[in-house]
Every structure is written in structure tokens, then in C-alpha cells.
Amino acid sequence: MSRYWAALKYFVEEAAIGLWRRKGSNLLAVTIIAMALFVLGAFLLAAANIQKAVAGWGESLEVTVFLADDADDGLVAELKREVDACPLVEGTAYVSKEEAARRFSEYFPGLKNLAGDIDENPLPASLEVVLRKDAALERMDELEAFAGQWAESPVVDELQLDTRWLERVSAMAGLVRLLGILFGAIISLAAALTTAAVIRLALMGKREEIEIMRIVGATPAFIKGPHLFEGMVLGLLGALAALALLAVVWQWFLHYLERTSAILLGFLAVDFLSPGMTAGMVLTGLFLGLAGSTLALTRFPISEE
Amino acid sequence: MIKLYKLSKSFGGPRMALRGLDLQIPRGQFVFLTGPSGAGKTTFLKLIFRELLPSEGHVIVGGRNTAQIPQRYMPFFRRTIGVVFQDVRLLQRKTVFENVSLVLRIQGVPRREQKKRAYAVLKQLGLGHRMIAFPRELSGGEQQRIAIARALINEPKLLLADEPTGNLDPELSLEIMEIFHEINRRGTTVVVATHDRWLMDNFPDARRIHLVRGQQAEWKGAGRAEGGDG
Numbered sequence: 190m191s192r193y194w195a196a197l198k199y200f201v202e203e204a205a206i207g208l209w210r211r212k213g214s215n216l217l218a219v220t221i222i223a224m225a226l227f228v229l230g231a232f233l234l235a236a237a238n239i240q241k242a243v244a245g246w247g248e249s250l251e252v253t254v255f256l257a258d259d260a261d262d263g264l265v266a267e268l269k270r271e272v273d274a275c276p277l278v279e280g281t282a283y284v285s286k287e288e289a290a291r292r293f294s295e296y297f298p299g300l301k302n303l304a305g306d307i308d309e310n311p312l313p314a315s316l317e318v319v320l321r322k323d324a325a326l327e328r329m330d331e332l333e334a335f336a337g338q339w340a341e342s343p344v345v346d347e348l349q350l351d352t353r354w355l356e357r358v359s360a361m362a363g364l365v366r367l368l369g370i371l372f373g374a375i376i377s378l379a380a381a382l383t384t385a386a387v388i389r390l391a392l393m394g395k396r397e398e399i400e401i402m403r404i405v406g407a408t409p410a411f412i413k414g415p416h417l418f419e420g421m422v423l424g425l426l427g428a429l430a431a432l433a434l435l436a437v438v439w440q441w442f443l444h445y446l447e448r449t450s451a452i453l454l455g456f457l458a459v460d461f462l463s464p465g466m467t468a469g470m471v472l473t474g475l476f477l478g479l480a481g482s483t484l485a486l487t488r489f490p491i492s493e494e
Numbered sequence: 495m496i497k498l499y500k501l502s503k504s505f506g507g508p509r510m511a512l513r514g515l516d517l518q519i520p521r522g523q524f525v526f527l528t529g530p531s532g533a534g535k536t537t538f539l540k541l542i543f544r545e546l547l548p549s550e551g552h553v554i555v556g557g558r559n560t561a562q563i564p565q566r567y568m569p570f571f572r573r574t575i576g577v578v579f580q581d582v583r584l585l586q587r588k589t590v591f592e593n594v595s596l597v598l599r600i601q602g603v604p605r606r607e608q609k610k611r612a613y614a615v616l617k618q619l620g621l622g623h624r625m626i627a628f629p630r631e632l633s634g635g636e637q638q639r640i641a642i643a644r645a646l647i648n649e650p651k652l653l654l655a656d657e658p659t660g661n662l663d664p665e666l667s668l669e670i671m672e673i674f675h676e677i678n679r680r681g682t683t684v685v686v687a688t689h690d691r692w693l694m695d696n697f698p699d700a701r702r703i704h705l706v707r708g709q710q711a712e713w714k715g716a717g718r719a720e721g722g723d724g
Contacts, residue, residue, distance in 0.1 A: 192602030199599060206587075401583050404543070405644065406573035407600040 196411060203415035204422055211391055215423060218380075218387040222427025222477050223434065225376035226470055230435045232369020233466060238459045239362035246358075252318040252336060253349040258286075260314070260344035268342045272318055275335050277328060279319040286314045313346055329356060377477055384423055384481025388416050392489050417482045424478020428471045436461065495521040495652055495683045496542060501551035503537050503708075511537040512708040515551070519685065519701075521651070524678040526694050527687040529705035535687035538705065539654045542685070543575045544568065556651060573601065576645030576682075580657035582637045584629040584644075590616065591625040594643045601648075615643045619673060635666035642673060653677060655686045659693060667693055675700075 208215050254272070256265060265283070272281050284292075289312035293300070320332070333350070340348040392399070402412050439461055446459075462470070496519040503512040512534045519525055527535050540546040541553050544560040553560045556574060563571050584593050592599075594616060595608040603611075616622045619639045629637055638658060645653055655674065659667035671686070671693055678684040688694065694702065704711050 191604065195599070195602040195604070397583065398585055401585060402596070402600070403569075404545070404572060404577055404583075405597045405600065406569040406571075406648075407596075408569045411569075411600050 196414065199411075200414040200418040204418040207391055207415060207419050208422060211387070214387045214390060215419075218384045218423045218478075218481070219426045219430060221376075221383040222380040222424055222474055223430035225373060225380040225477070226428050226431035226474055227434050228376055229369055229373030229473070230431055230462060230466075230470055231438070232365055232372065234435065234439070234462055236362045236366035236369060237463070237466070239358065239365060241460060243359045243362060250320055252320065252332075254316040254318060254339055254345055255347040255349070256314045256316065256344050257346040258313060264342065264344045265314075265316075268339065268344055269316060271342075272316060272339060277321050277332050277335060279321050281319070282317045284315045284317055286310050286312055289314065377473070380427065381477050381481040381484065384420055384478055385484035387423070388420055388482045388485035389489070391419070392416065392485060413486050416486060417479060420478040420480075420482025420485075421475050422478065423481070424474040424476065425471065426474075427477070428474025431474070432462075432467060432470060495519055495523070495556060496685075497552075497554040499552040499554070501541065501553060502549050503534075503541060503546060504549045510549075510708050512541070512705075515708075515710060517703065517710065519683060519703075521683055522678070522681055523683055524675060524697070524700045525683075525685045526697070526700050526702045527685055527705065528689060528691075528694065528702055529711070530689060532707075533705040534708040535689075535705060536656055537708075539577075539656050539685065539687055542652075543572060543577055543654060569600075573597065573648055574650055574652065576648065576650035576653040578638070578641050578645050578653070578655040578658045580660040582629075582641040584637060584640055586629050589626050589628055590621065590632070590640050593629065593640055594647055597644060597648045611647055612643070615647045616640075619643050634661055635669065638662060638666075638670055639673070642670070646677065651683060653682050653684045655684070657687055657689075659688065659690065664692065668696060671697065 254268070269281055269283065272278055287310070290310050293312060336348055336350045339345060399412055443459070498515045498517050501512055501515040502510055504510045515538075527538060529535055537546065541548055541560070542555055544553075544555075544563065547561050555571075558571070560571075585596070588596070591609070591612050594612045595603075598608045598611060613622055613625065616625060619642060621636060621639055621643065624632065624636065624640075629640065632640065638661075642655075642658070645655075653674070658674075659670050662670065667690065674684050674686055675697060694700065
């Protein structure tokens with residue numbers, strides 16, 4: 190065990206020396222990795238927040254069933270029972286014409302005299318249907334089928350249900366995520382290649398040192414170890430830089446939203462990357478660095494013949 | 495210790511670096527490998543520590559055919575051989591201690607043990623006080639002694655030296671050769687490639703293997719002529 194520990198200590202020490210000695214080229218590699226992960230993170234952040242907003246809107250979605258003025262009370266009660274029995278429905282509330290008028294006056298106080306100008310209350314009675322949380326997004330087709338049945342009732346004047354826009358926004362979130370992964374993958378490839386070039390450059394500079402190590406009996410793993418470690422550290426630093434930059438840009442974005450559209454901010458209730466996503470970005474950084482250094486070490490003459 | 499059977503080495507050109515060498519170097523022998531530049535001395539040494547593979551024939555070192563040593567065991571084979579080069583090949587960015595202890599470090603020897611053994615071998619070579627110096631701060635002779643210390647720290651059974659005094663003045667060269675001679679007296683087989691006749695004349699008991707154009711030739715100088723195997 191102590192042999193492995195000693196080897197690990199050697200890798201860390203040599204990697205630290207290498208990182209410090211080649212500050213310029215290492216900074217370049219860290220910058221490119223950070224850029225790649227920043228792009229990836231920004232897209233994922235946008236996608237996650239759009240998805241979260243869509244889920245929130247879906248959860249608070251209601252169906253409003255407007256009733257005909259001459260609707261029979263018995264038929265209305267029957268429709269309410271039918272709607273309540275639907276597995277997608279959490280509950281229903283009956284809103285009378287009078288209640289609708291009262292709400293109108295409350296919501297639009299500037300227009301409350303308008304009701305007095307008209308002889309008859311023009312607002313219809315309605316059934317407000319509160320849906321279960323999974324109904325709008327995951328069981329949309331089912332919901333539309335039920336709504337179609339309710340609309341057939343002779344007491345229904347109009348039924349208000351438009352969930353398709355939610356489906357479109359949700360699809361947009363998926364597209365944003367896909368674009369993020371696509372752009373991220375392309376820039377990540379560039380980052381891995383840059384890391385490979387930086388490590389390769391270091392290897393070229395250490396050709397004689399590697400030759401000496403081979404002659405005195407160092408195993409290929411012992412020679413490669415510090416360089417693999419160096420690549421991983423570059424990836425880790427790149428990931429941390431990307432997260433720091435994302436956090437700064439995110440704070441600026443929140444501040445901007447607060448100043449320009451505070452209502453929108455409250456409505457969106459945006460979040461930064463989840464711990465899982467943050468860990469994923471760190472792991473991606475480590476992987477990019479490791480992939481770059483592995484690429485650099487491949488075909489470099491560390492083992493003879 | 496070393497057995498060569500019909501050993502030839504070619505690098506692809508019309509001329510062969512070594513041609514049909516048949517010889518043995520028994521354990522504990524002190525050997526001068528001599529000959530003019532281009533005679534094949536370096537190729538000979540490289541074949542022994544398997545930096546090169548023979549084109550024809552066999553190289554047996556310590557009972558093992560070097561061509562049949564699997565790649566993964568090569569580092570362990572190399573650790574049994576100490577090698578000293580004319581151009582010293584020290585790691586310029588490492589201290590004397592780090593250079594000398596490198597062989598132990600790659601084997602996972604604890605640092606305390608590394609220090610103890612590095613100090614012991616450096617002291618033996620008169621450099622115990624230069625542990626924390628960098629190679630550039632040392633003279634040519636001191637650097638060569640550091641390279642020798644690195645080759646000796648793992649107590650190899652075989653020590654190979656390729657023109658180890660090529661860049662040194664006669665006095666220092668003699669001093670270095672005395673060190674090799676002393677190492678040999680303690681039981682290590684030593685093979686020194688050199689074309690310095692004066693130096694060899696100072697060690698008349700040493701065996702000479704004389705190479706000319708890749709072939710073993712008759713030695714016409716002073717000292718013990720090549721013929722038998724010791």
C-alpha cells in the first residue's frame with residue numbers, strides 16, 4: 190500500500206511542478222476547458238430553468254368550464270360529479286354568475302361601473318377544475334380526451350384548455366439542452382485536443398528525462414502518471430473556473446432581471462445548477478483533462494519497441 | 495553474467511554495427527570494451543541493457559535472453575543494471591539527492607531509506623556534502639560521480655559505463671576509473687567502453703574486448719589480451 194501511496198505522492202508532486210513550470214500553456218488549456226464547460230453549463234442552466242418553469246406552469250394549470258346561462262342545475266351537478274370522478278382532477282369549484290361579477294370588480298376595479306351600465310350580468314357561471322400535478326405535462330392526451338367529453342354536455346357553453354403551448358415550451362427546453370450538449374461536445378473536443386497539445390509539448394520538453402527514467406527502470410505507468418494527473422488537474426481547474434464564471438454571470442443575470450422585470454423573476458423562480466449538475470460539470474472537466482493527457486501519451490515513445 | 499551468441503546488429507544500412515560476436519563475460523569481471531569511434535561499443539552496451547534488440551543471435555544477461563523479456567518486466571530487468579553515460583544524463587532540475595534516489599523512488603522505497611542510501615553512496619564517492627546541490631552547480635567530474643552514484647544506489651550486479659571519462663581531464667578520468675575498479679573489487683561486474691589507451695594502461699589486470707568495425711579484433715596494446723573468458 191505504501192508503494193502506491195509513494196507513487197501517488199510522486200505523481201502529485203511532479204504534476205504540481207509541471208503545472209507551475211508551464212504556467213502559460215497550462216493557462217491556455219484551462220481557459221479552453223473552462224470555455225467549453227461554461228457553454229455546456231449555460232445551456233444546461235437555461236434548459237433546466239425552462240423545464241422547471243414549464244413544470245411549475247403545468248402544476249398550476251386549470252381547466253375552466255363555462256356554463257350556459259340557462260343550464261339546468263341538475264345537469265350541472267351531474268357534470269360536476271363526472272369531472273370530480275376523473276382521475277386527472279384534484280377537485281372542482283362552482284363559480285356562480287354573481288361570484289364571477291364580484292371577482293371581475295375585484296380584479297378590474299377601474300371597470301366595476303361597466304357591470305352597472307349593462308342591464309344583465311354578462312359573465313357566465315363556471316366550473317373551475319384543479320388538475321393533478323402530473324396531468325398537464327405527462328398525461329396531456331388523456332386530459333384532452335376527458336375535456337372533449339365534458340364539452341359534449343348540453344350545459345357547457347365553452348371549455349378553456351390550452352396545454353399545447355406547454356408542450357411546445359417543454360420541447361424548446363429539450364432543444365436548448367440538446368444544443369448545449371452539441372455545442373458543449375464540439376468545444377469539449379477542442380478542449381481535449383488543446384490539453385493533449387499542451388501535455389504533448391511538456392512531454393517533448395522532457396524527452397531526455399523520460400529516457401533517463403526508462404533506463405533506470407521506471408515503469409511506463411510511473412512515467413505517465415504525473416502527466417495524466419496534470420491533465421486531470423487542468424480539467425478540474427477548467428471546470429471550477431467555468432462554474433465560477435457561470436455563478437458570476439448568473440448573479441449578474443438575476444440582478445438584471447430584478448432591475449428590469451421583477452415580476453418575471455418572481456414568476457420564473459429561477460435556480461442555479463443543481464448539485465448533481467455541478468458534480469457532473471466537475472466530472473466532465475476531469476474527464477476532458479484525462480482524455481487530453483491520454484491522447485498526448487498515446488504514441489509517445491515511453492515504452493521501447 | 496553476459497553471454498553473446500553470434501550477435502549481429504544492423505540499423506538497416508549496408509554496414510553492420512556488430513557482426514557475429516561470440517563472447518562471455520563472467521560474473522565479477524572488470525572489462526574494458528575498446529575500439530575506435532564507430533567500432534560498435536555503444537551498440538554493444540545498448541544491446542546488453544536491452545535498449546536495442548539484436549538483429550541476429552542472442553544476448554543473455556544474468557541467465558535471461560534479453561529478447562525474450564516481456565515488455566512489462568523490462569523496468570525490473572533494468573533495475574538490476576547500472577548504466578553510466580559519457581554525457582552524464584542527470585536531471586538538471588532535480589537536486590543531487592533527487593537524481594541519485596530516483597532509482598529508489600520509482601521502486602517505492604520510503605523516503606527515509608532513500609536518504610540513507612543516497613547519502614551512503616554519495617559519501618563513498620566523496621560527495622556526501624552535495625546532496626541538495628543542483629547538477630549545474632557541480633564540476634564535470636562531480637557530475638560524473640553523481641551519475642555513478644545513481645547507477646550504484648540500487649546495488650546492481652552489472653555496471654555498464656559508456657565513455658564515462660570522455661569529457662574529463664586525465665586526473666579526473668583516473669579517479670573515476672579507480673571508483674569503477676573499487677566497485678568491481680566488491681563483486682560487481684563492470685564493463686567500461688573507452689578508447690583511452692592511457693587510462694586502460696593504468697589497469698593492466700582488466701580484460702580488454704577490442705572491437706573494430708563491429709567485430710572482435712586482436713588487442714595489441716598493454717594489458718590482458720582478449721582470448722579466453724577470464
